[in-house]
Amino acid sequence: MSDQKLTLVGAGPGDPDLITVKGVKALEQADVVLYDSLVSKELLRYAPCAEHIPVGKRAGKSSVPQQSINQLIVEKAHSKGHVVRLKGGDPFVFGRGFEEIQFAQAHGIPTEVVIGISSIMLPGLYNIPLTCRGVNQGFSILTATSADGEVSGEVSKAAKHASTALIFMGLSKLDVVVAHYLKEGRGDLPVAIISNGSLAEAQVIAGTVDSILDEASDQKPASPALLIFGEGAAFATQSNQLSIKKHKVA
Ligand SMILES: C[S@@+](CC[C@H](N)C(=O)[O-])C[C@H]1O[C@@H](n2cnc3c(N)ncnc32)[C@H](O)[C@@H]1O
Numbered sequence: 001m002s003d004q005k006l007t008l009v010g011a012g013p014g015d016p017d018l019i020t021v022k023g024v025k026a027l028e029q030a031d032v033v034l035y036d037s038l039v040s041k042e043l044l045r046y047a048p049c050a051e052h053i054p055v056g057k058r059a060g061k062s063s064v065p066q067q068s069i070n071q072l073i074v075e076k077a078h079s080k081g082h083v084v085r086l087k088g089g090d091p092f093v094f095g096r097g098f099e100e101i102q103f104a105q106a107h108g109i110p111t112e113v114v115i116g117i118s119s120i121m122l123p124g125l126y127n128i129p130l131t132c133r134g135v136n137q138g139f140s141i142l143t144a145t146s147a148d149g150e151v152s153g154e155v156s157k158a159a160k161h162a163s164t165a166l167i168f169m170g171l172s173k174l175d176v177v178v179a180h181y182l183k184e185g186r187g188d189l190p191v192a193i194i195s196n197g198s199l200a201e202a203q204v205i206a207g208t209v210d211s212i213l214d215e216a217s218d219q220k221p222a223s224p225a226l227l228i229f230g231e232g233a234a235f236a237t238q239s240n241q242l243s244i245k246k247h248k249v250a
Helices: 021-028 041-046 066-080 097-106 119-126 154-160 171-183 212-219 231-235
Strands: 005-010 032-035 051-054 082-087 111-114 139-143 164-168 190-195 203-208 225-229
Touching: 005 021, 005 066, 005 097, 021 041, 021 082, 021 111, 032 041, 032 066, 051 066, 066 082, 066 097, 082 097, 097 111, 119 164, 119 190, 119 225, 139 154, 154 164, 154 171, 164 231, 171 190, 171 212, 171 225, 190 212, 190 231, 203 212, 225 231
Parallel strands: 005 082, 005 111, 032 051, 032 082, 139 164
Antiparallel strands: 164 225, 190 203, 190 225
């Protein structure tokens, strides 16, 4: 049995190739892997001898409550040694990873964090620049859904600002988000929705604040999805045009 330890690993936004080398090394040394539902199951192949435990969370619903996940981490570290907690994207971006670290530390378990590629970075896969010289000077990251499940107050603030807004957990609240932007007279602002970003079933829907509800109702994007409200969304492409395979070498 390895020494007791918790390693919190960011699995990336979906495509199993988007985990870091350091994340793979942690999996190779795991005795137990607790993984979320947005994590690619293909990553478990890096930990063939470890116990694999799904503790899936989807759209704010948890099949295993957070307190039970915390307890499980501690129990498994005590009984088996090295626990890898594999979380979608980056563990510290809307991921409750910090709570898990704090709980483990409070129980005397050493911890390490392996950062991951957050879905914040997904727009680049679909040709949407988060910043573009002369176009926008910044971007902000917010959730549409607050801890109590209501629409976050951050949405109305974002609608007033020029910077591009990346809105997490916003698909089911798209109508309310759009209403906030319309209230600010921003009907022409480009909008994109990235659904299942980085995966084979990825879908990118583009429009404006005025048109995006109709587009979404026609094309029915699936969860998980990221909303992008900002000028860069006008450059959205349907697929990963920047893929290395498609690069022409001069
Ligand atoms: C609980 S948050 C976890 C975010 C994660 N920690 C990260 O860094 O990407 C889940 C939300 O992230 C976004 N998301 C995660 N994976 C995504 C994907 N493959 N495509 C689009 N959005 C995604 C969606 O807004 C989803 O509702």
